[in-house]
Amino acid sequence: MTSGSFPIVLTPPRAGNLIGGIVIGLSGAGFIWCAFIAGLFVHFGIVLLILGIPIALYGAILAPLSLRLRLVLDADQAVVRGYFGSQRVPRRAIGKITAWPSIIWTDAHGRQRRTVVNALNLFRSGYQYRPRKSVVDAAEARIAILREWAALQD
Numbered sequence: 001m002t003s004g005s006f007p008i009v010l011t012p013p014r015a016g017n018l019i020g021g022i023v024i025g026l027s028g029a030g031f032i033w034c035a036f037i038a039g040l041f042v043h044f045g046i047v048l049l050i051l052g053i054p055i056a057l058y059g060a061i062l063a064p065l066s067l068r069l070r071l072v073l074d075a076d077q078a079v080v081r082g083y084f085g086s087q088r089v090p091r092r093a094i095g096k097i098t099a100w101p102s103i104i105w106t107d108a109h110g111r112q113r114r115t116v117v118n119a120l121n122l123f124r125s126g127y128q129y130r131p132r133k134s135v136v137d138a139a140e141a142r143i144a145i146l147r148e149w150a151a152l153q154d
Helices: 014-038 045-068 133-150
Strands: 008-010 070-073 077-081 086-090 094-097 102-106 112-116
Touching: 008 133, 014 045, 070 133, 077 133, 086 102, 086 112, 094 133
Parallel strands: none
Antiparallel strands: 008 070, 070 077, 077 086, 094 102, 102 112
16 A cells, blocks of 8 residues: 555445444334333333334434544554444554454553444344345455455454
8 A cells, every 4th residue: 555545434335324324223213103002000011111222222322423434544453433432543553453353462561452434343143134245245345455454354
């Protein structure tokens, strides 16, 4: 990679994150609605309410926050923007890129750190749902860009 090609910005598929968060939030809202229809103190209404509130909040909070997920690769550092904060990782301190992916690196005090790169994370298998091959290939290509930038072959 030449120095003129920086910064490299890697982002997740925005529509998938938003749609997933909206579906989760609406599921929680459906539980809450059913709790009030069933009655809070009869027919397990309180159980539906207890289940629905955290699910609705999860979808309502994480769906908009997923828009900030990204990985910015500069000449000397990676800036990992997560759901709630950002982490700067010096390029020379990187020891490994895991398949999840996470960046394993060593800080200035010699402590080993792990920074999860949610922008490149992809649920790759499951019992009923598996992402399309093109989606998995795109995620793997982004991880390969990260590995190439870090000059790690894994």
